Amino acid sequence: MAINDLSKDLAPISSSTMADVVEVRLREYLKKKSFRPGDALPKELELAEALDVSRNVLREALSRLRMLGMVETKKKRGMILARPDILGTFERVLDPLIIDKETLQDIFELRLVLEMGLADLLYIRKTDKDIAELESIAKKEINHDNSFRIKNEIAFHGKLYEMSGNNTLKRFQIMLLPIFDYVVTLEKKPTRGKVNHMDLVQILKTGSKDDFKKGMEAHLQPHFDRLK
Amino acid sequence: MAINDLSKDLAPISSSTMADVVEVRLREYLKKKSFRPGDALPKELELAEALDVSRNVLREALSRLRMLGMVETKKKRGMILARPDILGTFERVLDPLIIDKETLQDIFELRLVLEMGLADLLYIRKTDKDIAELESIAKKEINHDNSFRIKNEIAFHGKLYEMSGNNTLKRFQIMLLPIFDYVVTLEKKPTRGKVNHMDLVQILKTGSKDDFKKGMEAHLQPHFDRLK
């Protein structure tokens, strides 16, 4: 970790290419001029000239901003500022095979934290219709083989996030899921909490928020037991 | 006219540029060949030729992967696969001024969820030393003006995340903080829960995990009250 910090502090000296600089400068420029989404930006040639770089370099920087969704370009109309999809960029680097072991573990824990903290939103926003849907999901997992149960596990918890009424949160957890599964399958022991999905549904129907928190804790207990 | 409208509806098919395609192809390629971080990649010219695009286009795509930290390049050595910093990319688009209102609200809630779910990790990993540090932070906020209290608020909750022993989580919340503050300051009413920081420290010292969860809930209650 100390090494990590060090490399972060010292790296930029050699690693700053023109495209890197231009990317930063452009970002500063967009912020400073406080463009609003939809506003038109100067032409490539004007920007390149103003920054005193080739159009090539400028386009490499623009390509990054385009990927992030910060700008959009059309053939004649030019460039306009756009709203980046904050999770879309995240998704691109979320590959279990690339992420280092510590971070994988961190993400595994992160999802546990989310799951545990979900109760408050749930009890503010849950509806009878939601609970009915959740119940039908939970019912399906009875009398099915293991591979089905995994899919259903995803559906169940996904529905929980959906019930939170927070779309960003839901998308976030969907992205985290492969990582979570990856870590879970690394440890081969099949985990089964004392509280199952149907129990949780029952609590949601008639129980208090505290009941649900305790239920979820019991449901996830096998995962927590592995932490140290 | 109907045909015209139709073509408008169907247009987006061709809206991907070469750089977009190459970016995807490269990512697939890296995945398929299951390169490990540190492995050397083919030269730009070879890649460009294989993909049948100009070096320009290839470099625009590479520029994106470089930004994400997926590849690193050195002058003669060529390119190597690297570990992307999954949060670094996130940070780039996390600007309250760009994000739309709904997402801002989502992120606000996301942080509340994290905060509420933190207890389990905390009670697995907290140490006396941590608690002592947390207490000293909490003590400082007595007899100070409001601007100081905000800074201290950040320090206190930051320390909580640190105590979770999850570095990714801590960095994540640091990035979320400006958004959180932004939303909080939008609603001008100064919020103050029934449980303050010193109370939370006391609970951490002598109370149970459940006590802490209830304490945190009371601490954040003013925020939850605003949700609907």
Next chain:
DNA sequence: ACTTTTGATATGTACTACATAAGTACTATA
């Protein structure tokens, strides 16, 4: 007044050329 055509223009793509840094091989000297 409406449609068609034409022209202007900004981005997308390709190609060339050279600078620069970094590895490699070869040579000279102790």
Next chain:
DNA sequence: TATAGTACTTATGTAGTACATATCAAAAGT
């Protein structure tokens, strides 16, 4: 023989030119 130094090679970084393509705008024709 070992070492240091030098020249060469090579891959990326940057600049510049040229042309394709799509789209907006205005002129032209009905």
